[in-house]
Amino acid sequence: MRELLPVVIDGAIYASWLFVVAIGLTLIYGVMKILNMAHGSLYALGAYAAASLGGAWFAGGHSPYASYAILVLAALIVGLIAGPLLERGLLRFMYGKDEIVLLLVTYAVFLILEDVIKLIWGVDPYFIAQPYGMLGNLDFAGLTYPVYSFVLIAVAIFIGIGIAWVLQRTRPGKLLLVVIHDREVSLAMGINVSLFYLTTFTAGAMLAAIGGALTAPTVSVVPGMGVEVIVLAFAVVVIGGLGSLPGAALGALIVGLVRSAAVHYLPQVELFSIYLVMALVLILRPKGLFAGFEARKI
């Protein structure tokens, strides 16, 4: 039992990271029915932008405490550029095609973005560790944790509540639910559906980039960093149910706890435990634990 608390804390930290990384994927799928394989690349773009912009910020000798805002700003810029570019420039020509064709289209985008990143930033690693180290450590339950990890948990909760609030309490959010429910009828009622698609995709891209930007201080930013994130994010949203917000939260928690339990008790199974859970959930509940609203389709 002594070991249980660290497992839970590690799990919560990892889960919050997963949630931030995966939430954009489920948002885009929920609204547009696109399983975006380029999600990991957007994550990597966010990390690179954060490393560059943050690096310039520190080199300029500005206040280090504002660097957190810079990280988020970098992610927002990435989302604002990449989101509309991809949605308006490519994806809108693909609506109405099979989900699987859209999957292949975003796979092509993933291939392209992987190299775009190398063209812009080269292949050398980038580091932006200051925001991570600056906050120091916190002793908790006999163990030491970086404060930054707890910031990550707070950010995940904030994002989750924020999105839920927008969807349920604001007019555009409610309209978006209408669009999800029935695209044609909402078109007929005068809702600007293509604007909602554009906004959703951009928001999803921003969330992916924020995930990357907040991860950048904890890792070295290298080419290919998005490749693994894609499958992890897939695992999270598939477990929870594609397109479901509480599903993504639950999926992140499950994957986070499973991985941290595996790391603590049975390190050999760490890597595949996540995919094992994903496969099990797909086998037992193919549409995920929080299945979407399928009934409306007929």
Added chain:
Amino acid sequence: MNPRDRTLVTLVAALVVLLAVGALLPPWQFLATVALAKGCAVLGLMLLLRTGLVSFGQGLYFCLGAYSAGGLGQFLGVTDALVLLAAGCLVAAVVAVVLGFLLANYRNIFFAMLSLALSMILYGLLVKSQALGSTDGFNVAPPTLAGWALSGHDGRFFLYALACVVAFAGALTLDRYFKTPLGRLAAAIRDNELRVEYMGASVRQAIHVKYVIACALAGLGGALTGLTVGHIDPEMAYWTTSGEFVFVAILAGTGSVAAPFLGSVLFEIVRSVAYQHSPNTWQLALGTAMLLVIMFLPRGLWSIFATRGKVA
């Protein structure tokens, strides 16, 4: 059946040309052997594509085939290429029979996702298994054929010839299969599953059989790749390997059993040339090509060759 069916003639011609090119141009052999091996995996994927299924997890069987062949050589001292290829094919088929009971219930992105998850499980297992070399994998003992070593100048040609023959046999078998009633169900299932059931055929069973064939081909391809490259590692089960197969299959199209091999050879040539000249932009070119194909040639590059008006 169809007097204008020239598949057999085309395949024989392709086999002769491939053997001649290989004999005249030794440096071409290695690249082409790997391309033909991967072409086998793509061939299997093509069968699934014709059924309307996309598997993002063929790497699982590709890797299984390679590890079975490599493991037999490493731990049991078996080096006969034919035995090793058969073993790779068989292990993949057996695993596919088991997993097929599960996967045959899934369609669309769920099929893609579950197959991806399964291949990532194997990847995770292999990465953590020290006995099999963890992330480094291990070297495959040089294969022999009926006592002959398949290394050295002549040996490499024979390995290449073996790959050509295996690819030829695979393509021909699948072509014959497509012309059987069960094979013809593929397009029917893709178009309208419900009506296939009304006709009295079991969609589930048909998909299961097709899945096993596809996976056996992937296992065969993996074993052949392992023997050719002489080294295997868990990367073969990573989702990017499966993604590469999907890429080649989409690019080549499903018009003919020769398409996957053509696509695979083209892909390997482009990759090796592009990798030398611009290692940082070749994926960009690949991605762009894929988008163009999806948009303008939904039936793949092969549709350029296919006669106009002929409905697949």
